[in-house]
Amino acid sequence: MADLVLENLTIKYGEVTAVENLNIHVASGEFLTLLGPSGCGKSTSLFAVAGLNHATSGIIRVGDKVLFDGHPRNTVPPERRNIGLVFQSYALWPHKTVADNLAFPLILRKMGKSQRDERIREALGLVEMLPYADRFPFELSGGQQQRVALARALVYRPPLLLLDEPLSNLDAKLRERARVWLRELQERLNVTTIYVTHDQAEALAVSDRIAVMSMGRMRQLGSPRDIYERPADSFVADFIGSSNFLDGRMIESGTDQARVRLADGTELVTPPGRAGADGALVVAIRPERIEVVRELGPNGLRASVMQKVYLGSVWQYVVRSGEMEFRIQTTWEIDDPTVTLRFPPEHCAVFAEKFAGA
Numbered sequence: 001m002a003d004l005v006l007e008n009l010t011i012k013y014g015e016v017t018a019v020e021n022l023n024i025h026v027a028s029g030e031f032l033t034l035l036g037p038s039g040c041g042k043s044t045s046l047f048a049v050a051g052l053n054h055a056t057s058g059i060i061r062v063g064d065k066v067l068f069d070g071h072p073r074n075t076v077p078p079e080r081r082n083i084g085l086v087f088q089s090y091a092l093w094p095h096k097t098v099a100d101n102l103a104f105p106l107i108l109r110k111m112g113k114s115q116r117d118e119r120i121r122e123a124l125g126l127v128e129m130l131p132y133a134d135r136f137p138f139e140l141s142g143g144q145q146q147r148v149a150l151a152r153a154l155v156y157r158p159p160l161l162l163l164d165e166p167l168s169n170l171d172a173k174l175r176e177r178a179r180v181w182l183r184e185l186q187e188r189l190n191v192t193t194i195y196v197t198h199d200q201a202e203a204l205a206v207s208d209r210i211a212v213m214s215m216g217r218m219r220q221l222g223s224p225r226d227i228y229e230r231p232a233d234s235f236v237a238d239f240i241g242s243s244n245f246l247d248g249r250m251i252e253s254g255t256d257q258a259r260v261r262l263a264d265g266t267e268l269v270t271p272p273g274r275a276g277a278d279g280a281l282v283v284a285i286r287p288e289r290i291e292v293v294r295e296l297g298p299n300g301l302r303a304s305v306m307q308k309v310y311l312g313s314v315w316q317y318v319v320r321s322g323e324m325e326f327r328i329q330t331t332w333e334i335d336d337p338t339v340t341l342r343f344p345p346e347h348c349a350v351f352a353e354k355f356a357g358a
């Protein structure tokens with residue numbers, strides 16, 4: 001297995017900068033996800049690693065092999081990169097059987113028949129598709145085709161596996177099962193993996209680390225927990241899960257904590273943060289982190305319940321304090337027209353500006 005280094009990777013299509021100064025070190029055996037909304041540059045980055053598009057500048061290295069050194073002429077062609085790639089569409093050859101689909105990359109590598117057969121058996125065994133070796137792709141379900149595509153990417157034992165939205169054509173239930181299964185297989189093989197998705201729940205579920213991207217730039221790189229609990233900016237706080245963004249002003253900004261005043265006059269202690277030039281700021285907090293309490297205390301306020309929605313496992317409410325409206329969430333039902341709330345300081349984040357769209 002090998003690590004992957006992307007250093008100042010920039011990819012332009014004419015005037016459009018699709019990816020700008022991407023810096024990521026993926027450790028050997030790590031499962032790293034590129035996550036972001038459609039058009040943020042995830043696939044462009046992945047395809048540059050595979051050699052299917054041209055990077056403009058920067059460095060791409062896998063193990064001790066430099067695949068791109070910033071000079072377009074020195075780029076290693078895709079067939080010599082030895083990287084496994086699975087596309088969203090699976091891209092199986094329709095007129096070849098499952099076994100022949102897997103044989104093809106081995107024939108390209110000039111492997112003899114008996115070794116080929118052994119590798120094909122091994123790869124189909126890994127994805128539990130051995131009984132289907134002689135079927136054609138159209139005789140398989142979507143989930144089975146996806147497994148065959150994965151087996152084809154693994155059959156030559158690449159040190160690096162690239163997955164471009166591999167589960168997005170499966171229905172929701174199958175998708176959830178497939179991601180658990182995929183992660184188990186990846187851990188067993190210990191193959192360094194880059195996974196592309198726009199689905200934040202999927203990214204949180206499968207990844208060692210997540211690189212959150214927007215408009216060609218990486219906004220944050222961290223473990224699923226880091227990204228969810230300590231979003232680096234209001235884009236990440238909004239894109240991963242959902243957050244309330246409450247207008248406020250800085251009263252006192254210290255190194256360990258800050259004191260802010262919300263638009264309704266409530267004073268909050270929060271972790272340190274940065275306000276805008278005029279002292280204005282937003283406090284981000286997730287609906288499920290706001291506590292419903294009996295007594296009004298520090299970091300607390302009283303709010304009127306404006307709207308109540310039953311979502312099965314939880315209730316969600318829109319509540320109002322002064323001019324300020326925001327959402328809270330509980331696992332039990334609130335009947336009262338008013339609620340007393342507490343904003344735990346550790347779950348508040350202070351940003352200079354509200355997220356203004358991807």
Ligand code: ADP
Binds near residue numbers: 013016038042
């Ligand atoms: P994602 O995978 O995150 O949805 P992409 O990597 O496909 O995003 O695209 C990133 C940006 O690059 C988008 O603005 C897209 O329009 C642009 N782009 C992608 N491929 C091309 C291309 N072949 N020519 C011109 N622009 C492209």
